[in-house]
Amino acid sequence: MEYRSLWTGLLAVFAALTFAGCSQNDKMRPPAISFKPQNAPVVPRSMNQMSREVGIRVSYMPKSTYARKRASSMTPRFITIHSTANPKGDANAHSRYLNSGKSRSLNWHFTVDQFGAYQHIPTTETGHHADHSGPGDKYSVAIEMCECTTHNPAVIYNKTAKLTALLMQRYGIPLRNVVPHNYWSGKNCPAPLMTNGRPGYKWSWFISRVDYYYRCLQAGK
């Protein structure tokens, strides 16, 4: 009896392993990302062309919001990459949340999802997103990547890399100043691009995408 139930158990495990990949949910899930650096040839683009590829929509938070009232002017020297850790909200939802003034302490410059980017505050104004008014907040433009489960993360990473390259070009920011939130505070952010809570091969892959799009912009000047 004991023997037979062991068999049944093993068969159940085998069946689960074999058929796990065919469930309805998996069909909805976007394909996995390899995070292998690619050697794609440079395709020259103007800043306008790349902006259109990102799809940037400006929807500034009202100046009367608490976050904007305490902001100061900024010359961007860094670009800080975050991710929302919110499985539900897309970029529009984050825009509506910030514009409502409900977020007392936090704000940032852009939120990217698979359809494009929302800009919440001017890039020449400080946000509050990295290190409690430390250098990360004082000198960096912040980009939040959506983690909504229905969106394709590969598309979001590429749009974010394009937006980052555009900001590098516009403000003369070097690639070494493109940093994860982790750099300022040690937080595990952007979590999907960290490895054991630190920048690793996924972050390197992302930086190689930024570098690639920056070279496309340089070639398109």
Ligand SMILES: [Zn+2]
């Ligand atoms: Zn963050």
